[in-house]
Amino acid sequence: MGAEKLDKENMFADENKYVVDKRIDMLVVAGEHSGDAHAATCIRDLKALHPDLNICAIGGQALQQAGAHLLFDITKWSVVGLVEVLKYYRQFKELMDWIIRWVEVYRPRVVCLVDFPGFNLRLAKKLFEKKLSCKGGGNVKIYAYIAPQIWAWRRNRRFSMAKFLDRLAVIFPFEKAHFSDTNLDVCYVGHPLVGEKLPFTYDLNGELLLLPGSRSAAVKRIFPILLNAFQLLKLKHEKLRGVVVYPDASIKAMLEEEIAKNHLQNVIHLYDHGNLLHPLEICGSLMSSGTASLKIALAGIPGVVVYRAHPITYALGKWIVKVPFLSMANILLKEQAYPEFLQSSALQAFKVAQCMQQFLDNPELARQQFLSYSEKLYRILLQAEDMSPARWLLQDL
Numbered sequence: 001m002g003a004e005k006l007d008k009e010n011m012f013a014d015e016n017k018y019v020v021d022k023r024i025d026m027l028v029v030a031g032e033h034s035g036d037a038h039a040a041t042c043i044r045d046l047k048a049l050h051p052d053l054n055i056c057a058i059g060g061q062a063l064q065q066a067g068a069h070l071l072f073d074i075t076k077w078s079v080v081g082l083v084e085v086l087k088y089y090r091q092f093k094e095l096m097d098w099i100i101r102w103v104e105v106y107r108p109r110v111v112c113l114v115d116f117p118g119f120n121l122r123l124a125k126k127l128f129e130k131k132l133s134c135k136g137g138g139n140v141k142i143y144a145y146i147a148p149q150i151w152a153w154r155r156n157r158r159f160s161m162a163k164f165l166d167r168l169a170v171i172f173p174f175e176k177a178h179f180s181d182t183n184l185d186v187c188y189v190g191h192p193l194v195g196e197k198l199p200f201t202y203d204l205n206g207e208l209l210l211l212p213g214s215r216s217a218a219v220k221r222i223f224p225i226l227l228n229a230f231q232l233l234k235l236k237h238e239k240l241r242g243v244v245v246y247p248d249a250s251i252k253a254m255l256e257e258e259i260a261k262n263h264l265q266n267v268i269h270l271y272d273h274g275n276l277l278h279p280l281e282i283c284g285s286l287m288s289s290g291t292a293s294l295k296i297a298l299a300g301i302p303g304v305v306v307y308r309a310h311p312i313t314y315a316l317g318k319w320i321v322k323v324p325f326l327s328m329a330n331i332l333l334k335e336q337a338y339p340e341f342l343q344s345s346a347l348q349a350f351k352v353a354q355c356m357q358q359f360l361d362n363p364e365l366a367r368q369q370f371l372s373y374s375e376k377l378y379r380i381l382l383q384a385e386d387m388s389p390a391r392w393l394l395q396d397l
Contacts (some may be wrong), residue, residue, distance in 0.1 A: 031116030
């Protein structure tokens with residue numbers, strides 16, 4: 001999986017990487033690229049309010065650039081689905097033990113767990129059992145920012161969260177009510193994309209954006225479908241060009257290999273998400289259901305959602321996940337504003353292309369339609385906030 005290995009023998013010996021010369025105010029644990037980005041925004045705002053705060057992180061490059069002392073880049077381990085996670089159980093267990101030992105030695109005032117619930121909620125439980133957290137009898141506060149989607153599945157997790165967490169910040173206004181029967185301190189802090197400069201803007205003559213996701217397993221399954229759909233669209237729109245945004249070098253290599261295999265090097269260009277100087281001008285998007293798809297929706301850009309998982313993961317998901325749609329934009333809007341084509345079939349790429357074709361053939365109508373969806377989303381997410389994420393984090397610092 002191309003991940004870093006844990007230096008368990010020397011993790012406390014390297015003064016530059018692991019040891020700091022003053023009390024640590026916070027350890028942030030963000031396990032995916034989107035969580036790394038959202039956490040980085042919080043830390044940047046927090047450091048603007050209090051520049052002297054000493055913050056360490058298990059996360060990615062975005063957190064490091066925001067001013068956190070990066071201990072380990074966990075974003076290189078991004079996986080999705082039950083089957084994929086089971087493959088790397090040993091690595092995640094070693095990392096869990098590694099973090100517990102670090103907290104035992106350095107005792108940060110707050111541990112802030114950002115998204116990544118499968119790992120982070122287990123970490124909160126371990127900190128409780130080791131009597132390191134306040135609720136476990138220790139002196140380390142445990143915060144969680146961005147709640148797991150208990151409204152979709154495993155609703156009973158709210159009780160264990162109330163047992164192990166001191167505070168929770170949610171990013172959708174409806175989530176707070178789902179914890180009303182617990183004693184957990186829950187705060188709505190607004191969605192991190194609202195007010196953020198979006199990396200995409202609509203242009204009738206722009207390129208077609210392909211967004212296969214930020215996790216290697218998802219990219220391997222979804223990107224070939226997006227490329228096949230793109231090639232079908234080019235049969236009618238000969239001048240159509242494509243653009244792909246990637247999160248890191250390992251994903252870039254995977255994308256380049258697939259593009260070369262389909263002989264599309266001259267018509268599809270790659271951009272590093274972290275180095276975009278200006279918003280990309282695009283005419284539409286073929287995309288996975290991740291965070292970037294909500295950015296497309298907020299920008300009012302026409303698009304189609306594509307999803308494909310390991311067959312076992314998908315079968316289990318259909319059984320236990322109780323939501324009518326996969327993309328968050330559709331869930332918030334309570335309708336399939338962005339058409340969703342899920343799982344693998346011989347006709348999946350054809351159906352995706354056929355749907356996108358309708359938007360490209362009727363650009364004025366499509367643009368107005370998706371702008372109306374954008375306006376609705378902003379109205380939903382701009383409901384009164386309790387406080388900003390940075391000020392929420394400051395409560396015990």
